[in-house]
Amino acid sequence: MKVSNLYICSNCAYENSKWLGKCPSCGMWNTMQEEIRAAQPTQTARRRVEAVSLQDIPLNEVRRTGSGIGELDRVLGGGTVPGSVILLGGNPGIGKSTLLLQVAQSIARQGEPVLYLCGEESLQQIRLRAIRLGVDSPGIFLAAEQNLEFLAEYIEKIKPTNVIIDSIQAVYCSEVSSIPGSVAQLRECTARITEIAKSSGITFFLIGHVTKEGVIAGPKVLEHMVDVVLSFEGEKSFSFRMLRGAKNRFGSTDEVGLLEMGPVGLSEVLDPASIFLSAETALTSGTAITTSVEGSRPLLIEVQALVSASGPNYPKRMAAGIDQNRLALIAAVLEKRLGFHLSACDVFLKIAGGVFLRDPSVDFGIAAAIISSHLDEVIPAGTVFIGELGLSGQIRPVTCLELRLKEIAKMGYSRVVVPKQGRLPAMADLNCIEVQTIDEILELIREG
Ligand SMILES: Nc1ncnc2c1ncn2[C@@H]1O[C@H](COP(=O)(O)OP(=O)(O)OP(=O)(O)O)[C@@H](O)[C@H]1O
Numbered sequence: 001m002k003v004s005n006l007y008i009c010s011n012c013a014y015e016n017s018k019w020l021g022k023c024p025s026c027g028m029w030n031t032m033q034e035e036i037r038a039a040q041p042t043q044t045a046r047r048r049v050e051a052v053s054l055q056d057i058p059l060n061e062v063r064r065t066g067s068g069i070g071e072l073d074r075v076l077g078g079g080t081v082p083g084s085v086i087l088l089g090g091n092p093g094i095g096k097s098t099l100l101l102q103v104a105q106s107i108a109r110q111g112e113p114v115l116y117l118c119g120e121e122s123l124q125q126i127r128l129r130a131i132r133l134g135v136d137s138p139g140i141f142l143a144a145e146q147n148l149e150f151l152a153e154y155i156e157k158i159k160p161t162n163v164i165i166d167s168i169q170a171v172y173c174s175e176v177s178s179i180p181g182s183v184a185q186l187r188e189c190t191a192r193i194t195e196i197a198k199s200s201g202i203t204f205f206l207i208g209h210v211t212k213e214g215v216i217a218g219p220k221v222l223e224h225m226v227d228v229v230l231s232f233e234g235e236k237s238f239s240f241r242m243l244r245g246a247k248n249r250f251g252s253t254d255e256v257g258l259l260e261m262g263p264v265g266l267s268e269v270l271d272p273a274s275i276f277l278s279a280e281t282a283l284t285s286g287t288a289i290t291t292s293v294e295g296s297r298p299l300l301i302e303v304q305a306l307v308s309a310s311g312p313n314y315p316k317r318m319a320a321g322i323d324q325n326r327l328a329l330i331a332a333v334l335e336k337r338l339g340f341h342l343s344a345c346d347v348f349l350k351i352a353g354g355v356f357l358r359d360p361s362v363d364f365g366i367a368a369a370i371i372s373s374h375l376d377e378v379i380p381a382g383t384v385f386i387g388e389l390g391l392s393g394q395i396r397p398v399t400c401l402e403l404r405l406k407e408i409a410k411m412g413y414s415r416v417v418v419p420k421q422g423r424l425p426a427m428a429d430l431n432c433i434e435v436q437t438i439d440e441i442l443e444l445i446r447e448g
């Protein structure tokens with residue numbers, strides 16, 4: 001069969017017959033990859049599909065099935081929808097296979113067969129993991145197969161309601177001549193899986209590798225093709241993992257799931273409010289407490305900062321748990337508004353527990369930790385800081401203030417410094433101090 005050369009952008013899947021240094025579609029450099037394709041057979045004439053009125057489309061109630069892991073169901077919006085394709089991405093070793101093996105166990109225990117296609121590990125490896133996790137259901141069927149052409153045969157024989165593909169980068173279709181994981185393979189394999197899912201009502205879980213930037217490896221079109229995109233986040237050196245929804249065609253992406261990795265697998269975190277506070281409450285300078293609302297749950301977060309003279313070197317800004325640029329911005333605001341000479345200092349920042357925070361209301365806590373370290377003054381015990389930091393040094397209002405205050409009071413803190421944002425809910429035992437600008441914090445720290 002005639003073959004044709006094609007160059008596809010690994011970022012946006014733009015196709016071109018010639019190689020280009022820069023993709024004209026997304027503007028990325030060096031992303032055009034060569035794909036050699038067999039010429040497509042001429043299409044046979046298809047029957048025209050009749051257009052129907054919106055009102056005439058029969059309404060089937062969306063039936064959700066519990067995955068057996070409450071935190072996963074929370075992120076999915078109450079469970080999986082039959083016929084959906086769920087892409088789960090995460091760093092190597094974060095626990096993707098572990099999570100889906102546990103999901104397989106709970107689905108199989110409900111009497112529904114699950115097919116697990118393992119393209120990356122041997123059956124022996126999966127069996128060993130299953131023994132460690134206590135996964136023993138005879139309703140889980142494994143196949144160490146990478147060729148997707150056999151998928152239909154397995155489905156025909158096993159009749160699963162759920163199929164797990166570990167991973168989408170490891171499987172291939174032999175009609176596409178490029179290697180597994182290439183743009184053309186990923187597109188073809190995902191298209192086939194989506195077709196099977198929609199026609200059979202089988203739910204597919206696809207494990208996806210991520211690039212070093214943390215995005216799912218492959219073209220963005222892969223994320224467009226599936227129904228749900230989840231990311232599994234966390235630091236391997238910490239046991240807590242966060243499950244976030246990046247896209248969900250059947251629900252919101254506002255919720256997050258919290259899980260803890262242990263020797264027998266992942267378990268749900270039932271009371272997550274204080275898991276990111278360190279065990280010992282030693283009062284040292286550079287430590288501040290703040291809150292972050294993840295999904296609908298407020299978490300108390302410990303921020304640790306270290307400000308030290310950078311000497312003749314270029315001043316460093318290093319952050320773990322927040323975006324580096326955000327740390328640079330907060331340090332610049334403190335320099336400008338408080339007159340701190342931070343441009344001669346290295347600033348290191350760490351969020352305890354290995355969690356990555358995007359909630360802007362933690363800015364004030366970060367600023368408080370940096371100020372405390374710079375002045376070498378300990379923040380009075382029992383104080384929590386909430387607020388977004390504006391570029392001119394104002395402490396800006398935050399969302400879900402009442403929810404945060406209730407959690408702070410429940411955790412036994414006595415004082416909270418909040419932005420001025422209308423009437424505060426009355427909280428017994430909680431002294432709420434309202435501030436408008438960052439310089440008001442200096443007095444609070446100094447008065448002790
Ligand atoms: N005996 C053990 N006790 C505790 N945790 C373990 C044990 N063995 C493995 N783990 C945890 O499981 C993780 C590996 O899980 P898993 O293989 O599911 O990850 P993955 O995301 O599928 O990785 P990959 O990208 O390599 O496929 C390890 O990083 C470790 O955190």
Ligand SMILES: [Mg+2]
Binds near residue numbers: 096097098
């Ligand atoms: Mg794995």
